[in-house]
Amino acid sequence: MDLLAFARGPALTFATAIFVAGTLWRLVGVLALPPWRDLSPAREGAPPNWLGAIETVFRKMIPHKTFLKAGMFTTVNGYVFHIGLALCVFAFAPHILFLKSLFGFSWPGLPNGFIFGVGALTAASLVAALAYRLTSPVLKLISRADDYVSWLLTFLPVVTGLAAASHIGARYEMLLALHVLSICAFLIWFPFGKLMHAFLFVFSRGATGARFRHRGAQL
Amino acid sequence: MTAKTTVSGVAFDAQGDRNDTDRRDAAMQGFVRDFARTAAIHMESCVRCGMCATACQYYVTTGDPKYTPINKLRPFEQAYHRHVGPFAPLYRLLGIKSNVSIDMLQEWEALLYDACSLCGRCTLACPMGIDISELIKEARHGMYKAGLVPDRLELMDRTTKAWGSPATPADDFSDIIREAGEENGVPVNVDLPKADYVVTTAPAELTEHTKALTDVAKILNKIGASWTYSSAGFEASNIGYINGDVELQEKMTRKMIDNAIAVGAHTLILPECGHAYGAARWEASRWYGREIPLRIIHMTEFLGEVVQSGKIKLKKIGESTSFHDPCQLVRRGGVNDAPRAVLKALGLELKELEDHGALGWCCGGGGGVVSNTRADPLRFKAFELKRKQVEDANAQHFVTACGQCRITLTLGAKHFKWDQKVESLLELVADNLQD
Numbered sequence: 001m002d003l004l005a006f007a008r009g010p011a012l013t014f015a016t017a018i019f020v021a022g023t024l025w026r027l028v029g030v031l032a033l034p035p036w037r038d039l040s041p042a043r044e045g046a047p048p049n050w051l052g053a054i055e056t057v058f059r060k061m062i063p064h065k066t067f068l069k070a071g072m073f074t075t076v077n078g079y080v081f082h083i084g085l086a087l088c089v090f091a092f093a094p095h096i097l098f099l100k101s102l103f104g105f106s107w108p109g110l111p112n113g114f115i116f117g118v119g120a121l122t123a124a125s126l127v128a129a130l131a132y133r134l135t136s137p138v139l140k141l142i143s144r145a146d147d148y149v150s151w152l153l154t155f156l157p158v159v160t161g162l163a164a165a166s167h168i169g170a171r172y173e174m175l176l177a178l179h180v181l182s183i184c185a186f187l188i189w190f191p192f193g194k195l196m197h198a199f200l201f202v203f204s205r206g207a208t209g210a211r212f213r214h215r216g217a218q219l
Numbered sequence: 220m221t222a223k224t225t226v227s228g229v230a231f232d233a234q235g236d237r238n239d240t241d242r243r244d245a246a247m248q249g250f251v252r253d254f255a256r257t258a259a260i261h262m263e264s265c266v267r268c269g270m271c272a273t274a275c276q277y278y279v280t281t282g283d284p285k286y287t288p289i290n291k292l293r294p295f296e297q298a299y300h301r302h303v304g305p306f307a308p309l310y311r312l313l314g315i316k317s318n319v320s321i322d323m324l325q326e327w328e329a330l331l332y333d334a335c336s337l338c339g340r341c342t343l344a345c346p347m348g349i350d351i352s353e354l355i356k357e358a359r360h361g362m363y364k365a366g367l368v369p370d371r372l373e374l375m376d377r378t379t380k381a382w383g384s385p386a387t388p389a390d391d392f393s394d395i396i397r398e399a400g401e402e403n404g405v406p407v408n409v410d411l412p413k414a415d416y417v418v419t420t421a422p423a424e425l426t427e428h429t430k431a432l433t434d435v436a437k438i439l440n441k442i443g444a445s446w447t448y449s450s451a452g453f454e455a456s457n458i459g460y461i462n463g464d465v466e467l468q469e470k471m472t473r474k475m476i477d478n479a480i481a482v483g484a485h486t487l488i489l490p491e492c493g494h495a496y497g498a499a500r501w502e503a504s505r506w507y508g509r510e511i512p513l514r515i516i517h518m519t520e521f522l523g524e525v526v527q528s529g530k531i532k533l534k535k536i537g538e539s540t541s542f543h544d545p546c547q548l549v550r551r552g553g554v555n556d557a558p559r560a561v562l563k564a565l566g567l568e569l570k571e572l573e574d575h576g577a578l579g580w581c582c583g584g585g586g587g588v589v590s591n592t593r594a595d596p597l598r599f600k601a602f603e604l605k606r607k608q609v610e611d612a613n614a615q616h617f618v619t620a621c622g623q624c625r626i627t628l629t630l631g632a633k634h635f636k637w638d639q640k641v642e643s644l645l646e647l648v649a650d651n652l653q654d
């Protein structure tokens with residue numbers, strides 16, 4: 001078995017299994033904890049908890065102006081690499097084909113050249129995020145190994161993808177194999193570190209939303 | 220009680236005579252018992268973006284990264300991952316998350332008590348919606364168990380256990396009320412066996428602001444309400460809630476609610492105190508164990524009700540004012556409109572502070588910070604923010620609806636020799652009742 005076959009075959013299967021099992025384990029592990037039931041009467045006119053939760057998931061997409069002023073770089077750069085990653089994963093034609101082979105349905109992609117540009121911008125944005133983490137006194141203090149591991153395992157699929165798409169650095173098969181292996185590493189790490197925020201943000205915002213909106217407080 | 224410093228020179232207080240391991244284990248138990256679902260979700264969700272730092276007055280005014288809100292939770296977070304989180308057994312097996320050390324707990328005492336007013340501004344800044352301030356309050360439960368609380372706060376805790384209030388023995392309460400009534404010429408009710416409204420107090424009314432005791436009496440008398448103060452359940456500020464002493468929090472909650480039920484009240488009026496609102500309006504049922512069979516409202520909500528329903532009419536002052544939003548009442552309590560409606564009814568033109576309502580800055584003294592004298596320098600630093608915004612608003616009055624905020628702001632003004640009076644919304648209403 002060559003490296004590409006290994007990457008696409010057993011490696012990807014194993015990584016996906018860890019990703020699914022680990023993610024479920026972590027989500028169920030927290031969600032199964034008993035809640036503290038809030039028996040206080042809701043503020044008159046407060047939305048039901050589920051609605052307060054959903055409202056807040058969306059409300060938190062944009063920071064308040066006063067926080068935006070101080071956190072402009074974090075917010076804008078965060079948007080750039082999140083949207084960039086989503087486009088690279090879900091709007092790149094070869095990825096769509098691959099996902100179709102898994103799930104049986106597809107959607108239209110964006111031109112390869114455009115996605116390449118997006119990938120390059122995403123990589124640059126990730127480098128900027130790392131530079132900020134390494135220089136901001138606040139981020140230096142609060143960062144953990146998880147932040148750097150998660151960064152690396154997000155960055156690698158982007159750069160190996162760019163290399164594979166532009167055939168730079170090695171044989172195409174080799175580059176593709178490295179790309180797939182980097183994704184395997186990403187998937188394996190996903191449930192254990194902060195990459196999980198891709199799922200957790202809904203619950204985290206939602207819980208605070210339910211609490212605050214019950215009180216008639218704004219978020 | 221002994222005041223000490225950590226290796227890195229941070230002051231901490233320790234209560235009781237226990238060895239380090241006992242203290243550490245007690246903290247762990249206190250931390251771990253609080254991880255209900257929401258706390259656990261929030262412990263799992265931080266992406267270390269640092270946005271919360273920009274919301275915290277202690278970070279913004281000092282620039283010291285250790286005051287980043289999420290950093291204040293480090294021992295709590297470590298305890299969570301080692302003992303509660305979904306991968307806790309794995310982490311323990313691999314030795315990835317070490318146990319919290321006593322040094323760390325001592326070091327963090329000042330971050331959890333001196334450098335957090337539980338204002339909740341960080342919660343609004345966090346893109347993940349993590350309720351950091353609630354977690355800090357829960358982390359204090361473990362610190363209290365470990366006997367690692369600022370001495371001044373522990374003193375209030377002990378006083379409350381002995382007296383039923385941090386301000387005055389319950390035995391003296393009725394005399395204080397009657398004396399205030401005589402002094403201000405207002406008929407007062409105390410210890411009536413039955414009444415529709417039970418009025419409660421916070422330490423501010425029993426010490427600095429005794430006029431507030433008769434201001435509320437004046438309004439209740441005016442609307443012809445059946446009301447009373449009760450020596451058996453007057454203390455609403457609930458120092459247990461602030462210190463992390465959950466047993467005391469529960470005891471004080473029960474005492475106040477049981478008394479109101481015994482009196483047959485339909486409404487319990489909380490004083491002009493922010494934390495009383497958090498402890499009673501939103502948390503009482505959690506500690507009481509069931510729904511509370513009466514209405515619990517803040518003084519400001521009561522004022523809003525009587526003004527908006529037309530039960531009282533007010534003289535128009537006809538000047539301008541700015542308003543300090545007490546964090547627990549407005550940001551964490553949702554009472555944003557009532558104080559503004561009352562100011563309007565007083566004919567005061569409201570000049571809002573640059574950051575106001577849910578986004579207003581804390582006075583800097585909440586969460587016990589104002590009583591914890593060790594934190595004075597930090598509190599005065601934080602005060603700079605408020606002072607600037609009040610000066611920029613350039614109004615003739617400066618009003619708030621929390622006695623503790625009022626004391627904190629007045630102390631700040633005095634410290635900086637700033638000639639700014641801080642007025643109470645209740646007092647303005649009581650002084651401007653139309654005949």
Ligand code: SF4
Pocket residue numbers: 274275276277287288291334335336337338339340341342351352355581
């Ligand atoms: S609750 Fe307020 S004082 Fe405490 S960390 Fe958050 S912003 Fe700072």
Ligand code: SF4
Pocket residue numbers: 264265266267268269270271272289344345346347348349351
């Ligand atoms: S703002 Fe929220 S997610 Fe960001 S570092 Fe603070 S607590 Fe973590």
